[in-house]
Amino acid sequence: MNRRQFLSIAGAFAGCAGSVGDAFAFSRSDPPSSIRTLVLVDLDGGNDALNTVIPIADPRYRALRPNLAISKDRALMLDERTALHPSLLPLMNAWRANDMAIVQGVGYDAPNRSHFRSRQIWDTASHADEYRADDLFDRVKDTHGANVIRVTLHGFDTHENQAHRHAALLARLAEGLASLRASLIASGDWNRTLVMTRSEFGRAARENAAGGTEHGAGAAHFMMGGNVRGGLFGMPPRLDRLDADGGLPVGVDLRRLYATAIPACWRFDAAAILGQRVEPLPLLRV
Template identity: 80%
Template sequence: MNRRQFLSIAGAFAGCAGSISDACAIAHSDTSSSIRSLVLVDLEGGNDALNTVIPIADARYRVLRPHLAISRDRALMLDERTALHPSLLPLMSAWRARDLAIVQGVGYDAPNRSHFRSRQIWDTASHADEYRADGWLDRVNEFHASSVTVSRITLHGFDTHENQLDRHAARLAGLASQLASLRASLIASGAWSRTLVMTRSEFGRTARENAAGGTDHGAAAAHFMMGGRVRGGLFGMPPQLDRLDADGGLPVGVDFRRLYATVLDACGQVDSSSILGARFEPLRILRV
């Protein structure tokens, strides 16, 4: 596989270990000093960001989720106001090492609640009312001599309309263990500084739990970026639980294309404006 190819690895959640191994092998194969491997981890179904990155100090969180809220004594505290789901414990070493960034409030204006349409918007880096056939990564390969290898890993099972507590905990545990294993392997090989890992999901979920013990399709969500050049910490806009949209979704504070611009600028040789159709300000997440 050459560097200009796009690797799509769409495995079931239980089979994602092989996908992570493939991504790891690709990152190991490059010995240059700049970002050369991008690992996109798609949380298919719409991850519940509010129970992933928890506004633990906001009393409205427990009011909106009397049965789904994660208690403070179980949560993994990041600071006095923010915590991670306990299933994400394997990621705490990356957090303490400051190579895990958490970007909150990511989404786009006029969010679409359809799985298919919202994935299409993310894949094409388009506006909600814009329809494109070409993906943003296709445009990178078409217009630029890219030397970045992209691995795409799809983890299923995040569409938690019912019985969310146990289901979501299991999905997050699998995600965390796989990412921690990938990080450890790439650190050992010396490839971690040349790798960026980024999560994506078509949308977040509603702030209020539903009658079936789950949550429904929402809007903004938190996402992870990891790598040896990542400047760890909290970025973006924390959940605004007093500003929910008409369908109960979290408001957007960071356009998702700013994540793409961050990646494109880090990889070099790529004009992010020509790929994304406009200038999107990169997030100050990466060390120079």
């Protein structure tokens, strides 16, 4: 797939910003299991993970969100306890094909509710008390390995009138990812691609008086690709253990996402880039 073809797919993410380059200029000499492109999809503003990947069987979910909770008859059931927002219907083919993983409870210790600071922590893979200016993927850009595409969807800072806004945002996300997946399957390049969502934080578990949610902590994220082992990973939302500001607890350090992707994309130990040894998640076949 070339740059022009990807840009046509990226149009499905209407209103998004992105950096493409020649990332989808795959070499046919690469083995089918070689991941050559990492697609980072940033959900800017702080995605409400609790209405994205829903603990549908937990009665506390509806108690905390009498107006925003998604009803079971509308939700897309993944198992008896977990469901997706109905706007994510285009992703169900990937779920059924076992090439979409959902990692729950992602974040970092001592979460920061500032958009700028939390984005900086995600971009640099640093700790909350550590300040770095160098982007994580700038540290590997001169190394032979995968290309990196960044796509940003704006609008996830849903302090008010969240229900309709969030539904539209998730629909745009799902349609864009499903379109990308279908095109890369057709071109034979899905096995060479890894897609990962990011967002600076999740949102508070309790809805506010304006029909929205405040900044939170732990969140769920998607990883997709032909070499992804589909399923649920990480820590499901613990609505009985919210932090002092009402955010979901963190059970998976964000650096574990990077520790999973880096060895598969660049074929070297992630510790060299992260500055520490971090356990990868068991969700890739390579």
